[in-house]
Amino acid sequence: MEALNLSTTSSIEQTSIEHKWRRIQSRLRAELGEDVFTSWFGRVELDSCDGRVVQVSVPTKFLRNWLQSHYSDKLLACCGTELNGVNRLEFRVRQPHLAPVEKKPSATVAIAESAAPKTQTTPSSNVPLRVISTPVRDGRTGLEGFEGSPLDPRYTFQSFVVGSPNRLAHAAAFQVAESTPEQPLKYNPLYIHARVGMGKTHLLHAIAWEMKARNPNAKVLYLTAERFMYSFAEALQTRDAPAFKEKLRTIDLLIIDDMEFLQGRTFQQEFCHTLNSLIDGGKQVVVAADCAPLLLESFDARMRSRLSGGLVAEMSALDFDLRLKILQRRAAEKISLSRGFEVPGDVLEYLATQLTENGRELEGAITRLHATWQLTGEKVTVDAAENTIGDLIRSKEPKRVKIDDILRIVAKHYGVQRGDLLSSRRNQSIVRPRQIGMYLAKTLTSRSLPEIGRRFGGRDHTTVLHAIRKIESLKQADGVLKDELDSLSRMLKDGNV
Numbered sequence: 189m190e191a192l193n194l195s196t197t198s199s200i201e202q203t204s205i206e207h208k209w210r211r212i213q214s215r216l217r218a219e220l221g222e223d224v225f226t227s228w229f230g231r232v233e234l235d236s237c238d239g240r241v242v243q244v245s246v247p248t249k250f251l252r253n254w255l256q257s258h259y260s261d262k263l264l265a266c267c268g269t270e271l272n273g274v275n276r277l278e279f280r281v282r283q284p285h286l287a288p289v290e291k292k293p294s295a296t297v298a299i300a301e302s303a304a305p306k307t308q309t310t311p312s313s314n315v316p317l318r319v320i321s322t323p324v325r326d327g328r329t330g331l332e333g334f335e336g337s338p339l340d341p342r343y344t345f346q347s348f349v350v351g352s353p354n355r356l357a358h359a360a361a362f363q364v365a366e367s368t369p370e371q372p373l374k375y376n377p378l379y380i381h382a383r384v385g386m387g388k389t390h391l392l393h394a395i396a397w398e399m400k401a402r403n404p405n406a407k408v409l410y411l412t413a414e415r416f417m418y419s420f421a422e423a424l425q426t427r428d429a430p431a432f433k434e435k436l437r438t439i440d441l442l443i444i445d446d447m448e449f450l451q452g453r454t455f456q457q458e459f460c461h462t463l464n465s466l467i468d469g470g471k472q473v474v475v476a477a478d479c480a481p482l483l484l485e486s487f488d489a490r491m492r493s494r495l496s497g498g499l500v501a502e503m504s505a506l507d508f509d510l511r512l513k514i515l516q517r518r519a520a521e522k523i524s525l526s527r528g529f530e531v532p533g534d535v536l537e538y539l540a541t542q543l544t545e546n547g548r549e550l551e552g553a554i555t556r557l558h559a560t561w562q563l564t565g566e567k568v569t570v571d572a573a574e575n576t577i578g579d580l581i582r583s584k585e586p587k588r589v590k591i592d593d594i595l596r597i598v599a600k601h602y603g604v605q606r607g608d609l610l611s612s613r614r615n616q617s618i619v620r621p622r623q624i625g626m627y628l629a630k631t632l633t634s635r636s637l638p639e640i641g642r643r644f645g646g647r648d649h650t651t652v653l654h655a656i657r658k659i660e661s662l663k664q665a666d667g668v669l670k671d672e673l674d675s676l677s678r679m680l681k682d683g684n685v
């Protein structure tokens with residue numbers, strides 16, 4: 189068999205391998221059942237196949253480990269049946285971000301400008317930035333025999349920078365964290381959503397730290413959705429599920445991160461029962477996800493509505509001011525640890541202008557500047573910064589358009605719901621925007637027709653083809669439509685979504 193790398197193959201090879209991959213998925217689905225399949229294989233993607241080795245990728249380390257230990261034989265067997273000669277399977281974790289993130293627990297956190305014994309000023313920004321050393325605290329949450337996901341000691345309210353994109357989410361999070369058991373709960377559940385790297389996890393950890401500090405007896409449990417699935421799956425395997433459920437319901441504050449990863453009917457139903465019993469019992473629940481609750485497509489309507497029933501707070505894209513403040517804060521942390529390290533204000537402004545994508549890039553940039561300074565001793569200047577973080581500067585590269593962004597921008601522009609575009613409704617007011625969405629997906633992404641059909645509510649590739657032809661012919665005759673398509677394309681390419 190020829191070597192196939194899905195990013196470089198011709199469209200015929202790609203269609204054939206995609207077809208085989210779908211057959212492998214169907215086999216797995218048939219053998220494991222829909223629920224297990226969606227839970228563990230829903231986000232597995234085929235990366236390459238060199239005739240002997242199949243490489244697949246998954247979004248998280250946890251999922252990789254789980255699949256390796258529980259399902260690699262089965263997946264390899266299914267691959268072997270469809271792809272002749274394959275005898276090895278490799279898992280890769282897809283990288284959602286480019287910047288290296290220092291995960292080492294640090295004993296130093298930045299604090300709000302009120303309580304600082306030690307003051308540092310960044311060289312030319314003249315913004316006073318103060319830092320204080322605090323002992324590293326215990327980052328565990330949970331109950332005896334039921335541990336939560338670990339908390340990062342750096343992610344506290346003191347190190348969280350507030351600006352207009354996150355003001356509401358921050359204020360609500362702080363209210364939750366400072367509430368006492370006697371007070372009635374105001375926002376339950378508190379649901380925070382934002383795109384990747386906007387600080388959701390940071391804010392959730394901050395709530396847990398604050399609650400633990402204010403009320404050491406409170407039973408706080410912080411779990412990623414995957415950890416929730418993992419714990420529940422383990423409890424099912426060891427026939428310990430009733431005890432697991434019982435324990436979950438004694439929690440005072442349950443915090444669930446990356447809710448969009450909670451897949452599979454069993455896990456979702458179990459989570460829904462837990463959510464209902466905690467809320468009905470007056471216990472606080474906080475959830476974070478990458479989209480609004482009503483857009484959690486795989487969840488049932490009752491669950492989505494329950495999640496929307498408290499306060500839903502969106503954190504929008506980090507604006508220039510917020511990016512600059514985060515950079516100042518990160519730089520001050522490094523400055524406080526390394527005598528002689530300086531990051532001039534023009535460098536921070538340069539970074540804030542160039543790194544527009546997410547908080548991880550900002551953190552990664554300062555980490556790199558610091559590491560380069562440590563290794564070479566060179567002064568940090570704008571030119572040096574440009575060299576050091578060149579590959580992080582996305583604005584010079586063409587933007588990769590995502591189907592999710594197309595759905596969002598088309599829905600907004602034509603005043604319909606994203607769900608309408610995916611639905612089977614046939615009113616003209618929905619059919620035309622849906623066709624425009626498919627046309628944009630074909631012209632702006634490298635997705636195949638079947639893939640586009642799948643992303644637009646599971647449609648057939650002939651429907652997609654019809655939509656593209658329709659819009660192409662309308663565009664020839666209708667100047668207004670042509671302008672609309674041009675401006676939507678421009679916004680998507682510029683990442684202005």
Ligand SMILES: Nc1ncnc2c1ncn2[C@@H]1O[C@H](COP(=O)(O)OP(=O)(O)OP(=O)(O)O)[C@@H](O)[C@H]1O
Nearest residue numbers: 347348349383384385386387388389390547548551
């Ligand atoms: N307002 C902020 N103040 C300080 N740091 C921030 C802020 N927003 C984001 N960051 C930093 O950006 C990085 C990414 O943040 P975080 O992991 O919380 O994002 P996220 O929204 O949970 O992303 P994902 O969806 O990938 O889980 C972290 O280092 C975080 O500390």
